[in-house]
Amino acid sequence: MDLFLINQYRKKLLFIHFFYLFLAALMIIIFFMGWDKYLYIGFKDILNVIFSKNEEWAGWFLIVYAGLVIFFIFLAFKQKKIYDSEIRFELCKNILSNFGVECEKANNSFFDSNILEFYARDYDDIDYSRSHIIKSNHFFGQYFDINKEVETRDSDGNIQTHMENVFSGYIFKFKLEKNYDCNISIKKNSFHLSDILPITYDKSRIKLDNPNFEKKFDVYSENQINARIYLNQKRMENLLKLDNKNPLIILNDIAFYGISMEPIYLIAIPFYREIKEKEINEIKEFYDILEGIYEILK
Amino acid sequence: MEFIQNNWGWILLGFVIITIVLMYNSLIARKNMVENMFGSIDALLKQRYDMIPNLVASVREYMKHEREVLEEITKLRSAAINAKSDDEKIDIENRFENLLSKLMVNIENYPQLKANENFLKLQEALKDIEDRISAARRAYNQAVTDYNNAVEMFPANLIAKAFNFKRKKVFEIPESERENVNVGDLFRK
Secondary structure: OOHHHHHHHHHHHHHHHHHHHHHHHHHHHHHHHHHOOOOOOOHHHHHHHHHOOOHHHHHHHHHHHHHHHHHHHHHHHHHHHHHHHHHHHHHHHHHHHOOOOEEEEOOOOOOOHHHHHHHOOOOOEEEOOOOEEEEOOOEEEEEEEEEEEEEEEOOOOOEEEEEEEEEEEEEEEEEOOOOOOOEEEEEEOOOOHHHOOOOOOOOOEEOOOOHHHHHHEEEEEOOHHHHHHHOOHHHHHHHOOOOOOOOEEEEOOEEEEEEEOOOHHHHHOOOOOOOOHHHHHHHHHHHHHHHHHHHHHO | OHHHHHHHHHHHHHHHHHHHHHHHHHHHHHHHHHHHHHHHHHHHHHHHHHHHHHHHHHHHOOOHHHHHHHHHHHHHHHHHHHOOOHHHHHHHHHHHHHHHHHHHHHHHHOOOHHHOHHHHHHHHHHHHHHHHHHHHHHHHHHHHHHHHHHHHOOOHHHHHHHOOOOOOOOOOOOHHHHOOOOHHHHHHO
């Protein structure tokens, strides 16, 4: 969609949003003015005139009146919801297209469930309402809200289940320049008892000769040699720039990396005013980060 | 609770035995890892040694002033193939690595050589195998360090001594590799 048309649509939605908010606010003001005894004709007096012989009708009138106020507020914020789900995304898509990045809504996963397990272990459900894909020549990513069913016990001892979010963010795959013919998993560093008391030995754990990298990450692979070919000194130094919150997975010639965050279009694009240069730069920064990650991983 | 109070001696003995078994198994796993890594590195070194006659044949014609280096490389290759013990192989490989690096640096003085197609193919194959050897050497050294740490750390050192686990020798990392420069880079200079 054209940027001008998107902005026109945003203005229209914003107008409707404020119109309904104005109606709701007006009704609330009239209601409270009505209770003010110092006014010439109070709201109560109007009610008395209309429903002087039937108090039940007066009660119903009040309920309908309150319902109308709530309905107007609902309609106002519905415009914002439409903006959040459609227009913000279209704006983001439009801006990203200037950098050669395609952006599309998605309602199914483009990633194997085994990959998703790395980022949301034992997950039960994927919510696709905010899901979309971002792709360029160097990367392919999808936004996921992944949930897990959690059981809780209430005060009476009854078991209740509810969905809990376990991962919200993008999962990206980057095509590497070379096939390393092995699987490598690079995770957040954790304590290993076997380092101080040799009672166990994990053959798949790879200790590397970069102390800073070792402090930040744990590396696992069944192929010690190929994993080390990939993790040379230069790449280890570069990988230190990446966050260790989510694992980095290498499967032969593809790298998978997860970034926990809100959808970029929700972060960068405002509703109440026109998009500024700063917000466009935020989207560009996001794209630059992805290109930077590709440069590190390739 | 009463069971623990009545049998604490047996429980303690059981705990000690389990710990000894776990430590022994861990030492064996580390030792096997070292051997496994040495096997990998040995196979890669053999692949590279097999390429040496071709390399020498390709460069001999052009590098007449490097005859001594080429002869030394050929001698070391034979010695490496006939080496019996792991330590002997490591020593030869350390010397061989330095000599090969020296040869590759000297190649810069022979521009005609760089135009030779056979040599270029060989160079590419050698670069690939050098990368693999470098990675295998680091993997081997890490496996040896893990093993040596376990052999020397208390209380595993008691088990190691009782079952005759001995320290193992690491490969020297050549100066050029420490600086993250490999043969491939030297070729391109």
